[in-house]
Amino acid sequence: MDDFVTALGGKSGNFQGKFDYVLTHSYGHILQLKEPQEMVSEDKKTRYSSWRSLKYFPWDENDFSWAKRIVPGRSKTLKEIRDAAKDCDGIIIATDDDPSGEGDLLGWEIVNAIHWKKAVYRIRFEDQAPKSIIAAMKRMVNVTNQMEQGEYLEALARQRFDLLSMQLSRIAMIYAKKAGYKPKTMRIGRLKSAIVGLIFDRNTEIENYVKKPYFEVKFKDQNGNLFSRKFDPDKDQFRYSVRQQAKTDLADYVASSIVIDEKKLKQQTPPPLVDLGQIGILVGAKGYKDKEIIKTYQDMYQAQIVSYPRTEDTQVTLEQFNELLPLVDQIANVIGVDSKLLTRRKPRAKFITSQAAHGANRPGVKVPKSLEQLEKRFGKIGVEIYQVVAKSYLAMLAEDYVYEAQKAHLAKYPDFRASIQLPKAMNYKLIFDDRDLSEEDEATAHEFKDMAQPFVYEGANPKPGKPTKKFILNYLKKHNIGTGATRLQTLAEISSGKGSLAALIRGGYVLNYEGQVQAILSKGSMIASPKITKRLFDGMDRVKRKELDYQLIPQSMQTIVRHDMPIFENNATSLDKNATLQKLASKHQTKTINKKVVAGEKVTGDFNGEQISFNQTWGGHKFTKKEVADLLAGKKIRISYCSKKGTDKIVSGKLAKQTYKGRSFYGFKPEF
């Protein structure tokens, strides 16, 4: 709103002699759809609250009133808008120009919630520069009839489509239970299922990987540069599965001199500015959790230390570029980058766009005094975030990375070739090294030597890589699922807290019991396919252009559900056959049993002069009255219990004060 105050000349006033205005703001969604069972008539409540019977699916979208409720904590904002609009003749919904129509949706949600009956107008600004805001004001259109406004309808269609996808979680739960599995919950949706499916596929590939070593003659110079022949499995026969065969081959080769064929100087421009997903990758690599990163970035944005987090832009406008230009030396100084490297201070086409609402993630207009000051306010994680964002931005102002590409072959055996890249001038790479963002490792390069020696090289079919954060975010980016921010957000949601489906273990995501069950059930379904988002977006685009009735999009969820139900049903027969799930299932069962024990009956009594209570059951064994008395007396007792592996065992132990997750309690302490 501050940008509007600046552009229009005050919080209220007159716009170019045309009309009086008063400014007020909103943020995010002020309203959200009610729960399914709250949006249907009384007689249908059973159907739409059920998690039990398949007969209730697919849902009929015509049964829904699509009523909304205020998001907890947002009623104050709604009241402020209602009060500000009281004496006005019209409301102008003003947001950036987002192709998904989300701004129209959240604007209309408010307008409808305050029962506004007068005119509604719409403006979309390209960026927050005063002249862009004025230009947007001049393009104002009357949109009073909301059901005629394509952008509103496409977003409404998306919202209803996504809500209806909820039913697939219930369907999956029913099939899981039928097959004898008891996940706490299922979380199936086009975003979460795409991620879960990707993790599942990668980990399955890793489990099924069988290393197949191969052996062939290669050459190596003293710098370790490898010379090898191009291998075509259909034609060539120099690659063997047995070392001895390659050794026999080796006898035919002697050392050879190296002939350099080509030396070419090449350049590489700095990489595009980082998005929030990439910030998540780089800061996450230092050991910080996605949720912390998102939260801290948001806090830093509000303090104007960094720009808007949830941007879809990968470039900046000329205005945004010029706004930061006078600050770059100061920024460089704070993060310890040599200002002398920042020699490209004129905008370069690669990084500049004529249209960007918020502009790519970059440092904000408030430059912190020092990293120490930044750490005081936002912690070490804030320092890491700022460094990544600032370095990515400053790299853009540095010269291209220059390297020499060399190609060579062996004088005696011209089929053996090698190519290397020799760095000549690091330039932007001295500020920001983008290697950390790519999947492949770049080998360090050394000059070719004069001679190369033959040897038996051992290779193998490549092992699939773990599903890392980098891998998942890059995949989602490639399929255009979510923005940098929502991708990171969803990944964070999937891997932590209540309802989590996976955990990040040693750099790779591993599905938990719930995640594994839902991945198996939804394998090959439409909802889990990354294509579903593409299809949804295409449909939304047609709604916006008035080529498609918006109601057909929510309706299409019926087709998806009809298509996916038999797939879930068939997949349920694979649950018992999945070895990983079987392992997780036995752990899950033990956990559930242990939980019940913890929540079980307590006994109380005097222990060392203190009135205490402790669990009467341990490891499935319920202490007898005598055992309880002995324990309270501090005596050692022997009991038979059920181990975590499910076998019966004997253990002795005493009553003792213990701690669990930082909380002390009294209970039976076994002596293993």
Added chain:
DNA sequence: GCAAGGTC
């Protein structure tokens, strides 16, 4: 119990 979208 279930989605995905948004965040002065």
